[in-house]
Amino acid sequence: MNVPIIDVNIDLAHWPCRRLPHDDTASLVQNLRGHGVVEAWAGSFDGLLHKDLAAVNSRLAHECRTHTDVRLIPFGSINPVLPDWEEDLRRCVEQHHMPGIRLHPNYHGYKLDHPSFARILKLAAERHLLVSLAVMMEDERMMHPLLRVPPVNLDPLAALLTQTPGLRLILLNALGGLHGEALLTLLRSGEVYVEIAMLERVGAVANLLNQVPRERVLLGSHAPFFYFESALLKLKESALSTEQLKALQEENARRLIASRQ
Amino acid sequence: MEIWDVHSHLSGVLGRTPDERMVQLIKYADRMGISRLCVFMGMNWSFDPTPQDFRRQNDEALQALSHWHHRAFGFVYVNPKHVKESLAEIDRCIRDGPMVGIKLWVALRANNTELDPIIERAIELKAVVFQHTWIKITGNLPGESTPMDLAELAARHPRATIICGHAGGDWEQGIRAVRAQKHVAVDLGGGDPAAGVTEMAVRELGAERVIYGSDAGGRSFASQLAKVQGADISDEAKRLILGANLKRLLEPILKAKGVRL
Numbered sequence: 010m011n012v013p014i015i016d017v018n019i020d021l022a023h024w025p026c027r028r029l030p031h032d033d034t035a036s037l038v039q040n041l042r043g044h045g046v047v048e049a050w051a052g053s054f055d056g057l058l059h060k061d062l063a064a065v066n067s068r069l070a071h072e073c074r075t076h077t078d079v080r081l082i083p084f085g086s087i088n089p090v091l092p093d094w095e096e097d098l099r100r101c102v103e104q105h106h107m108p109g110i111r112l113h114p115n116y117h118g119y120k121l122d123h124p125s126f127a128r129i130l131k132l133a134a135e136r137h138l139l140v141s142l143a144v145m146m147e148d149e150r151m152m153h154p155l156l157r158v159p160p161v162n163l164d165p166l167a168a169l170l171t172q173t174p175g176l177r178l179i180l181l182n183a184l185g186g187l188h189g190e191a192l193l194t195l196l197r198s199g200e201v202y203v204e205i206a207m208l209e210r211v212g213a214v215a216n217l218l219n220q221v222p223r224e225r226v227l228l229g230s231h232a233p234f235f236y237f238e239s240a241l242l243k244l245k246e247s248a249l250s251t252e253q254l255k256a257l258q259e260e261n262a263r264r265l266i267a268s269r270q
Numbered sequence: 271m272e273i274w275d276v277h278s279h280l281s282g283v284l285g286r287t288p289d290e291r292m293v294q295l296i297k298y299a300d301r302m303g304i305s306r307l308c309v310f311m312g313m314n315w316s317f318d319p320t321p322q323d324f325r326r327q328n329d330e331a332l333q334a335l336s337h338w339h340h341r342a343f344g345f346v347y348v349n350p351k352h353v354k355e356s357l358a359e360i361d362r363c364i365r366d367g368p369m370v371g372i373k374l375w376v377a378l379r380a381n382n383t384e385l386d387p388i389i390e391r392a393i394e395l396k397a398v399v400f401q402h403t404w405i406k407i408t409g410n411l412p413g414e415s416t417p418m419d420l421a422e423l424a425a426r427h428p429r430a431t432i433i434c435g436h437a438g439g440d441w442e443q444g445i446r447a448v449r450a451q452k453h454v455a456v457d458l459g460g461g462d463p464a465a466g467v468t469e470m471a472v473r474e475l476g477a478e479r480v481i482y483g484s485d486a487g488g489r490s491f492a493s494q495l496a497k498v499q500g501a502d503i504s505d506e507a508k509r510l511i512l513g514a515n516l517k518r519l520l521e522p523i524l525k526a527k528g529v530r531l
Contacts, residue, residue, distance in 0.1 A: 030469065031465070211283060
């Protein structure tokens with residue numbers, strides 16, 4: 010079945026600790042296109058550690074405009090503990106016309122009970138922005154010794170979701186450690202979506218869809234940090250119906266971003 | 271391309287019995303085009319198993335294999351802290367049974383001399399030795415081997431056929447650690463599908479020393495196959511990694527046992 014793919018979890022620029030295959034935009038776009046990806050929602054690796062996020066987001070927007078074989082949708086990085094971060098948010102929306110933002114609470118050094126986190130969720134909801142929150146970027150066991158960043162603790166999130174009506178939140182790289190009742194609680198607490206980049210175990214996508222609403226699951230690859238093929242082969246490994254495949258590969262993401270526009 | 275998987279388990283798979291779990295593994299292997307699985311350890315693991323415990327686990331693996339000898343091979347799980355009992359178990363499961371390799375996990379670090387008689391017995395029986403390794407910045411278990419530990423062991427046993435499990439976990443160090451030991455191959459299984467692992471392994475070790483493994487059911491076949499299928503390496507290198515290398519390593523013991531492929 011030849012369903013177009015929307016990948017909601019890619020990054021441009023360079024990973025700080027090693028060069029990756031396809032870590033230049035042209036090469037990544039070519040790789041994604043070869044696998045049937047028509048649209049990809051892109052953050053920037055530069056957004057992890059750079060403090061001049063205005064420049065990071067400008068470059069991200071420029072790269073997304075420049076490479077057109079796949080429709081790249083920029084998600085600007087916002088660090089709500091930097092001075093005047095609201096201006097970064099304003100530029101994402103008004104200058105770069107981004108439909109969403111990317112948050113990295115662990116790399117930016119704040120917990121989810123920080124008042125600025127609640128405020129950015131509120132502002133994002135008011136501006137109808139999609140918020141993608143990266144729970145982790147790499148296996149904690151294998152990090153560079155000078156760059157040890159534990160996964161984001163999601164415990165405060167359910168309460169914040171109920172306090173922020175209208176928020177649409179995508180949890181990236183979450184399903185390695187988030188499952189069972191904790192996952193279901195978050196999905197019930199608000200309009201929360203998950204993607205499959207870090208979902209593991211045999212037949213895992215089908216098992217996930219037995220537990221959570223199909224409408225809340227998106228295809229994310231975490232490329233180029235992960236081989237893109239991982240996400241694609243997970244769909245093959247599970248015996249999914251045509252409707253399930255369409256939903257994950259395209260329809261859920263299409264509906265989500267259309268609701269923003 | 272023919273695919274043989276060097277690294278799979280009865281854990282992380284649905285099913286109440288070894289037989290039920292084996293059916294699950296085969297079902298997903300079929301979906302991914304994997305023709306042979308190496309299976310080791312039981313349904314419930316222990317870091318430092320007593321002889322009674324590792325015999326129970328091997329019994330479960332033997333039971334799982336009993337209907338699938340045309341699709342799967344077994345590796346006997348032993349504990350070098352119990353050398354006499356481990357040697358007896360190797361005789362029971364390999365010399366007098368259907369298994370073809372030895373699995374060493376995290377009971378005792380691989381550079382300990384207690385492993386020497388086990389490796390010597392493996393050489394006598396032409397059995398493959400699979401040693402779990404990991405370099406964890408978060409801290410290894412007390413008996414958990416690093417690939418550097420395994421390199422020490424390998425240097426003492428140049429005639430042994432040794433596989434470095436998980437390519438050392440932190441593969442950028444693990445590949446370097448075993449590089450000089452030409453009789454050590456690396457298993458790609460068990461870590462995230464981090465892009466670049468296979469390219470580095472092929473570059474530094476040669477494709478002949480790189481073997482596809484999944485670590486299913488804790489991992490998906492999909493994410494681990496992506497490491498090979500998504501790698502920027504030649505088709506010939508992929509053919510070697512996906513099946514031909516493991517077939518070559520197992521050939522002496524399969525021939526000795528009269529197993530025809």
